[in-house]
Amino acid sequence: AQRVTQPEKLLSVFKGAPVELKCNYSYSGSPELFWYVQYSRQRLQLLLRHISRESIKGFTADLNKGETSFHLKKPFAQEEDSAMYYCALGAGNNRKLIWGLGTSLAVNP
Amino acid sequence: GAVVSQHPSRVICKSGTSVKIECRSLDFQATTMFWYRQFPKQSLMLMATSNEGSKATYEQGVEKDKFLINHASLTLSTLTVTSAHPEDSSFYICSARSRAGGSYEQYFGPGTRLTVT
Numbered sequence: 001a002q003r004v005t006q007p008e009k010l011l012s013v014f015k016g017a018p019v020e021l022k023c024n025y026s027y028s029g030s031p032e033l034f035w036y037v038q039y040s041r042q043r044l045q046l047l048l049r050h051i052s053r054e055s056i057k058g059f060t061a062d063l064n065k066g067e068t069s070f071h072l073k074k075p076f077a078q079e080e081d082s083a084m085y086y087c088a089l090g091a092g093n094n095r096k097l098i099w100g101l102g103t104s105l106a107v108n109p
Numbered sequence: 110g111a112v113v114s115q116h117p118s119r120v121i122c123k124s125g126t127s128v129k130i131e132c133r134s135l136d137f138q139a140t141t142m143f144w145y146r147q148f149p150k151q152s153l154m155l156m157a158t159s160n161e162g163s164k165a166t167y168e169q170g171v172e173k174d175k176f177l178i179n180h181a182s183l184t185l186s187t188l189t190v191t192s193a194h195p196e197d198s199s200f201y202i203c204s205a206r207s208r209a210g211g212s213y214e215q216y217f218g219p220g221t222r223l224t225v226t
Contacts (some may be wrong), residue, residue, distance in 0.1 A: 043220065044204075046214060086153070090213025096143065096158055099153050101154065103150075
């Protein structure tokens, strides 16, 4: 079954601390994984995609096929990183995304 | 680039009436558009996938006669909530996938808050 699991509903860290938002997936094919972010009162926007292997706003995410994980990391969290983060898996012929339940990140001053 | 708009941003309607929500890709052609519901502090629930010029594919448990989707052009998809009930009150979000390439990447609209009284 195709599934995305984000085990933490809420993650609270202090400014400057490292942060890791966990994402595990279940998919029999070759996965295409994304992290989307939703800041307060804003639309969902793409943060990272695994095929780009890029760093956006200091965030990185590495696909680990052995552990079927795509955890999102940032070494030093900032207050403006406070948002809802969703991990998503691309699956199916109609190119739909399978979504995790999201993790709310709160970065405290 | 890759901007998706939705109209209206907020709508209040009476129970039993129908409401139409528009989703437009402003600067790209969208082969596929997706319609989601988002409940407060919860994840996205995919309702249906629409491809330009063909019938929408609905997710399990979504009533296609209640949530009518039309994808008439490569830049416009509409969702009509028919005979709305208070339980249909929700935040409806559309997204669009670019015609170019085979990526799964979706661009999201700002959402429409529907309140049925």
